[in-house]
Amino acid sequence: MARYDMSTIETGALGAVAPGAVFLQLGMAAALGRHGAIDRVAAHKWFNLAARDGVAEAIRLRRELSLEMSPAEIADAQRAAREWLAAH
Numbered sequence: 039m040a041r042y043d044m045s046t047i048e049t050g051a052l053g054a055v056a057p058g059a060v061f062l063q064l065g066m067a068a069a070l071g072r073h074g075a076i077d078r079v080a081a082h083k084w085f086n087l088a089a090r091d092g093v094a095e096a097i098r099l100r101r102e103l104s105l106e107m108s109p110a111e112i113a114d115a116q117r118a119a120r121e122w123l124a125a126h
Contacts, residue, residue, distance in 0.1 A: 058091025065096060069103060078107050082115035087122065 065084030068077040082103055088096030104112055 058088040058093040058096065061085070061088035061091065062093050062096050062099075065099065069099070078103060079111050079115045079118065082107065082112065083118040083122065086116065086119040090119075 061084045065081045065088060067073060068084060069081035070076065082100055085096045085100035085103065089100055107115075
C-alpha cells in the first residue's frame with residue numbers, strides 16, 4: 039500500500055484534488071483515533087470525500103460509521119466535507 043504524508047492534506051500539499059485513497063486513510067485515522075481521540079465526524083467527512091472519488095470501501099465504512107452517529111453529527115460531517123471541497 040502507498041504511504042502518504044497525512045499531515046499535509048489539510049494544507050493542500052497534494053494539490054487541489056487529493057486521491058480517494060488518501061481520504062480513505064484520513065478517515066481510518068480519525069475513526070481509529072490514531073492521532074488522539076476518535077473523531078467520528080472527521081472520519082465521516084473523509085469517507086464522504088473518498089466515496090465521492092469512487093472508493094467503494096469508503097462507502098461501506100461511512101455507512102457503518104453513520105450507525106454510531108446522531109443525525110446532527112452526520113450533518114456536521116457532510117457540512118465539513120462540502121466546506122473542504124469549497125476550500126480546495
